[in-house]
Amino acid sequence: MAKTDKVKKPSGGYTAENITVLEGLEPVRKRPGMYIGSTSETGLHHLIWEIVDNSVDEAMAGHATKIGVLIQKDGGVTVADNGRGIPVDIHKTTKKSALETVMTVLHAGGKFGGDASGYKVSGGLHGVGAAVTNALSTNMTVQVKRDGKIYEQKYKIGKPQGMVKPVGKVDKSDPEQTGTMTTFYPDATIFETVEFKFKTVLQHLRSQAYLTKGLHFIITDERVGLTYQYYFEGGILSYIKQLNRNKKVKNAPIYINKSVEDVLVEIAIQYTDDFDERILAYANNEYNPEGGMHVTGFRTALTRTINNYATKNGYVKESEKLTGEDMREGLAAIISVKLPNPQFEGQTKAKLGNPEVRTAVEAVVNEALEIYLEEHPQEAGKVIEKVILAAKARLAARAARDSVIRKGVLEGLALPGKLADCSESDPAKCELYIVEGDSAGGSAKQGRDRRFQAILPLRGKILNVERARLDKMLGNQEIKNLVIAFGTGIGELYDVSKLRYHRVIIMTDADVDGAHIRTLLMTLFYRYFPDIIKGGHLYIAQPPLFQVKVGKNAEYAFSDDERDKVLKKLVAESKASAKARKDKKKEAGEPEEPEELSTVEETTAGAIDGVKYTIQRYKGLGEMNPGQLWETTMDPVRRVMLQVNINDAEKVSEIFEVLMGDEVAPRKRFITTHAKTVKNLDI
Ligand code: 0RA
Numbered sequence: 001m002a003k004t005d006k007v008k009k010p011s012g013g014y015t016a017e018n019i020t021v022l023e024g025l026e027p028v029r030k031r032p033g034m035y036i037g038s039t040s041e042t043g044l045h046h047l048i049w050e051i052v053d054n055s056v057d058e059a060m061a062g063h064a065t066k067i068g069v070l071i072q073k074d075g076g077v078t079v080a081d082n083g084r085g086i087p088v089d090i091h092k093t094t095k096k097s098a099l100e101t102v103m104t105v106l107h108a109g110g111k112f113g114g115d116a117s118g119y120k121v122s123g124g125l126h127g128v129g130a131a132v133t134n135a136l137s138t139n140m141t142v143q144v145k146r147d148g149k150i151y152e153q154k155y156k157i158g159k160p161q162g163m164v165k166p167v168g169k170v171d172k173s174d175p176e177q178t179g180t181m182t183t184f185y186p187d188a189t190i191f192e193t194v195e196f197k198f199k200t201v202l203q204h205l206r207s208q209a210y211l212t213k214g215l216h217f218i219i220t221d222e223r224v225g226l227t228y229q230y231y232f233e234g235g236i237l238s239y240i241k242q243l244n245r246n247k248k249v250k251n252a253p254i255y256i257n258k259s260v261e262d263v264l265v266e267i268a269i270q271y272t273d274d275f276d277e278r279i280l281a282y283a284n285n286e287y288n289p290e291g292g293m294h295v296t297g298f299r300t301a302l303t304r305t306i307n308n309y310a311t312k313n314g315y316v317k318e319s320e321k322l323t324g325e326d327m328r329e330g331l332a333a334i335i336s337v338k339l340p341n342p343q344f345e346g347q348t349k350a351k352l353g354n355p356e357v358r359t360a361v362e363a364v365v366n367e368a369l370e371i372y373l374e375e376h377p378q379e380a381g382k383v384i385e386k387v388i389l390a391a392k393a394r395l396a397a398r399a400a401r402d403s404v405i406r407k408g409v410l411e412g413l414a415l416p417g418k419l420a421d422c423s424e425s426d427p428a429k430c431e432l433y434i435v436e437g438d439s440a441g442g443s444a445k446q447g448r449d450r451r452f453q454a455i456l457p458l459r460g461k462i463l464n465v466e467r468a469r470l471d472k473m474l475g476n477q478e479i480k481n482l483v484i485a486f487g488t489g490i491g492e493l494y495d496v497s498k499l500r501y502h503r504v505i506i507m508t509d510a511d512v513d514g515a516h517i518r519t520l521l522m523t524l525f526y527r528y529f530p531d532i533i534k535g536g537h538l539y540i541a542q543p544p545l546f547q548v549k550v551g552k553n554a555e556y557a558f559s560d561d562e563r564d565k566v567l568k569k570l571v572a573e574s575k576a577s578a579k580a581r582k583d584k585k586k587e588a589g590e591p592e593e594p595e596e597l598s599t600v601e602e603t604t605a606g607a608i609d610g611v612k613y614t615i616q617r618y619k620g621l622g623e624m625n626p627g628q629l630w631e632t633t634m635d636p637v638r639r640v641m642l643q644v645n646i647n648d649a650e651k652v653s654e655i656f657e658v659l660m661g662d663e664v665a666p667r668k669r670f671i672t673t674h675a676k677t678v679k680n681l682d683i
Helices: 016-029 041-060 098-104 130-135 198-211 236-243 293-312 324-328 355-375 377-406 438-447 470-474 477-486 511-530 530-535 560-588 626-632 651-660 664-679
Strands: 066-071 075-081 135-147 149-156 163-167 179-186 215-219 224-231 254-260 263-272 279-281 329-338 431-436 452-457 503-507 540-541 546-551 553-557 602-608 611-615 640-642
Touching: 016 130, 041 066, 041 130, 041 198, 066 198, 098 130, 098 135, 098 149, 130 135, 130 163, 130 179, 198 215, 198 224, 198 236, 236 263, 236 279, 236 329, 254 355, 263 293, 263 355, 263 377, 279 293, 293 324, 293 329, 293 355, 293 377, 324 377, 329 355, 355 377, 377 560, 431 438, 431 477, 431 511, 438 452, 438 626, 452 477, 470 477, 503 511, 511 530, 511 540, 546 560, 553 560, 560 611
Parallel strands: 066 215, 279 329, 431 452, 431 503, 503 540
Antiparallel strands: 066 075, 075 179, 135 149, 135 179, 149 163, 215 224, 254 263, 263 329, 540 640, 546 553, 546 611, 602 611
């Protein structure tokens, strides 16, 4: 009988340890969300992260150099490392091996020190542990190579199916004489899906590789026959170089690595000539999208140290201190801290709350950055100049904006002349179509339902907002028109609750220019009106690409594929009805009608089985008459629209950078190779 089953002792009572084990894993199956966040695809992948974390801990302890992850064809996942191997001998008092303890007892997040097994099982810094993966797997097998032997234990939904036992010898020729290998099969009764995504695994493990320098990851997806390897000698130094690869950088990255008591602080800093700030913060290799104490400590120290240096070296006067805002312009930083008991706060538990981390990071950055600036006066000068430029621009922008605001340009008093507004005033019912070009704008104005649809035509290309400051942007008439139409204001006065239309719809041509304008507009929304996207207010219209006509019947198609299908369907219908007509006419003794080819321009004409057809390709919105535009693209009952959502801020800003950044070469490459996909960019 399995060791952890409820075995009655001769005396009649349960053994204390057995009860803890059983009670230990039951709650995981009852409320999996409490342990892995959810039972969605994200939760499913946590099963891998929990196992990998243990191997990463072994690597951080200096005992493992390689971690292999294999996604199997049969739905299982194997994680192997070349660490010391989890101890397998039976402990005198607990009567259990460390292996069984690791696999069947929940480990409190990041606990240092020994546990019941007497081993320092989780010397590491990670979360709840392998037992969670075990509890949520139908089957799991762990093999340990130690002392020349291979040991094994198997489990079903977390319950050991026997003791740890030797199953063979380690081959003398095996380059890895020790290590741990775990294979598990996720329980399909727990998860919404049990299909692992290779891309998700790669992305996660790539950042783990950056955060643990010198560690090799070898990741294979047997289902597609692909293997990736990640290994970054420079750790987060490599990471920041990668992050800034398409940027003009101001300095060689500054690297800080030091611990204060239990808290290990590792930071890489590099300025670029960008306008925005990018700080990626991690605690125990876990990404903290909402930042936390480490970020706060970092910012305080950065502002203080740069200010001190700038004043001391005569860059600025005591009275004109630089602000934190100035420091952040163009700043890219990766902050990685490692600590015994991480506490997470905030709605998504994505914010690090430990106050001691703030003190530690602040102290480390104060000291290391001061030394760096003193020792690298040239680089320091470049960074300071950048910060001073930001300060000047801030003052100039404020003055310009104040004057714009004073003039009441954005007060919504005067709606732009080009805006054809709707008559309805309840924002929840109103739609704003932003239309490329005056001619399409004209069609849209005529074709719309003026009760609730407003039209704003944009002339030519709008400004590239990625590269322009707020003051310059507001000098651009097209953007000013947009902002006034929205009614939300911008910058400090921005208030999304004042949005005048709850559906804002971008309607551009289905060509590369249209894609470019759409991307520019989306950048504008992303940078200055993110709440419009987050509130689900931003849409992209989907005008048809073709009209297929057979006889008097016409239908629209939105892709090449659909065009071919529609054509087939219409031809078949025409044949059927022609036959019916013929039969009827024969009865009546009437002569057959000849069919006529339609004479629309920009068309391809042809015949299939004697049935004539025409296909009109719409090169731009302007080619559709108002009625067509209404029935295909604007009529709420018939139209198809893409709702834009902010999915993955890092990925998006990367795409925007490639598209909008200063470096010409990568942008060109992206547009020529991805012109089609850019069209469906999901931000
Ligand atoms: C505690 C002690 C020892 C090894 C490990 C933990 C260990 C745990 C995991 C989890 C995944 N891979 C791992 N590799 C090692 C070894 C103590 C010793 O040999 O003296």
